Amino acid sequence: MAVKIGIRPNGPYLVEGEVEVVDVNGNKVDTSARGPRFALCRCGASVTKPFCDGTHSKVGFQAAEGGGCAGEEVGVRNGPRAV
Numbered sequence: 001m002a003v004k005i006g007i008r009p010n011g012p013y014l015v016e017g018e019v020e021v022v023d024v025n026g027n028k029v030d031t032s033a034r035g036p037r038f039a040l041c042r043c044g045a046s047v048t049k050p051f052c053d054g055t056h057s058k059v060g061f062q063a064a065e066g067g068g069c070a071g072e073e074v075g076v077r078n079g080p081r082a083v
């Protein structure tokens with residue numbers, strides 16, 4: 001199954017599919033309790049980083065114009081990326 005990453009307006013990244021999330025030290029982050037679909041914090045305010053806990057609504061997070069959805073290039077990496 002292909003991995004799908006969606007962007008919620010003024011909200012998190014929604015990740016769907018089989019992926020491995022690792023922290024800044026390369027340690028695997030357990031996503032098993034979240035199922036095949038989970039949300040990664042995009043605002044920086046979550047207390048459960050790297051996951052979204054809904055705090056973006058409380059802090060009034062506003063995404064950059066365009067929300068990263070159109071006209072914004074997405075970097076391509078050859079290997080895992082820590083979040």
Ligand code: FES
Nearest residue numbers: 041042043052056
């Ligand atoms: S995007 Fe939801 S808490 Fe940061």
